[in-house]
Amino acid sequence: MVIMKRYSIALLPGDGIGHEVIPAARKVLEKAAAAGGAALDFTSYEWGSEYYFEHGIMMPPDALPRLRDHDAILLGAVGHPDIPDHITLNGLLLPIRRGFDLYANIRPAYLYEGVACPLKGYEPGSINLVVVRENTEGEYAQAGGFVHHHFPAEVAIQTSVFTRHGTERIIRAAFDLARRRNHLKRVASITKSNAQGFSMVLWDRVFREVAAEYPDIQTESLLVDAAAMNFVRRPSSFDVVVASNLFGDILSDLSAIITGSIGLAPSANLDPSRQAPSLFEPVHGSAPDIAGRGLANPLATVLAAAMMMEHLGEDAIAAALEFAVRQVLASSQALTPDLGGQARTADTVEALLALL
Numbered sequence: 001m002v003i004m005k006r007y008s009i010a011l012l013p014g015d016g017i018g019h020e021v022i023p024a025a026r027k028v029l030e031k032a033a034a035a036g037g038a039a040l041d042f043t044s045y046e047w048g049s050e051y052y053f054e055h056g057i058m059m060p061p062d063a064l065p066r067l068r069d070h071d072a073i074l075l076g077a078v079g080h081p082d083i084p085d086h087i088t089l090n091g092l093l094l095p096i097r098r099g100f101d102l103y104a105n106i107r108p109a110y111l112y113e114g115v116a117c118p119l120k121g122y123e124p125g126s127i128n129l130v131v132v133r134e135n136t137e138g139e140y141a142q143a144g145g146f147v148h149h150h151f152p153a154e155v156a157i158q159t160s161v162f163t164r165h166g167t168e169r170i171i172r173a174a175f176d177l178a179r180r181r182n183h184l185k186r187v188a189s190i191t192k193s194n195a196q197g198f199s200m201v202l203w204d205r206v207f208r209e210v211a212a213e214y215p216d217i218q219t220e221s222l223l224v225d226a227a228a229m230n231f232v233r234r235p236s237s238f239d240v241v242v243a244s245n246l247f248g249d250i251l252s253d254l255s256a257i258i259t260g261s262i263g264l265a266p267s268a269n270l271d272p273s274r275q276a277p278s279l280f281e282p283v284h285g286s287a288p289d290i291a292g293r294g295l296a297n298p299l300a301t302v303l304a305a306a307m308m309m310e311h312l313g314e315d316a317i318a319a320a321l322e323f324a325v326r327q328v329l330a331s332s333q334a335l336t337p338d339l340g341g342q343a344r345t346a347d348t349v350e351a352l353l354a355l356l
């Protein structure tokens, strides 16, 4: 008798092209899972900007308890042109990351065969790095407030929060990943500690302490401005890059674009303790300019689904999904406009399904 493993997956399409990439990835994921001997029970939650228009909040007050019952969460995108971005992001994605303590945001960037690199002279596979972004504190801690709100003397205070606990665990996650990847065995730590003389000085100190426990891993410490320059000048020299919430967010958009398109960039928001469901999402946003036109690239979401299956221990299903993405890219068929092609989302999905 074949015993099928069952997983309960929460789908959060969110906004804009989230409503296109999530159904697209679901079809591909369902086929890969069935072929790999796993059954997926999906529950879709229609939270996001449309919910906000109706209820004045992005998701209901019991959203986290409801999500907690699932094995993992697959999210599309957040953002609507008619709602300020701080409301949409702080109303949905950030509370889930913080509420479930999903402290490790893993954002790989790989230059696939068949994808045009905007930098000259890079072969497929020659850019292969992972940004490990601190995901629950730092510049996104939402500590602060307004004084004299809306008066001429208005003051806004936004405090970054860097705890030793939070800093140490994300740096340790980066070193552990560098060991597991077995690539260059290198971790680059990114700060702006020359100007941010408290929080990021603590970060640098903790980085040196943790590094001492990993003598097999090479290290470098870079200021974020130098890191941005070096992502363009010597991207092949990076393996694992660990950064604060804000710097990791920015650098992972840069790593996405030097490897071809943000439409190819997946990410995992992990609770490594596995007490809460981890959340997987494409790095891209809701793209209102192309939303509803069937042009969204579903590959980042399919790769995020692959990361999800790997997290659930289904390595063969994850590998099958990544293989299908690699083949579609290498054949240069069924590529969406962000990759220089003319395919529609549905064409890319058909090409993936044919490969599985």
Ligand code: GGG
Pocket: 075, 076, 077, 078, 079, 089, 093, 249, 281, 282, 283, 284, 285, 286
């Ligand atoms: N894929 C989710 C999404 O919409 N991301 C866009 C965004 O603005 N993300 C901010 C963040 O990752 O902190």
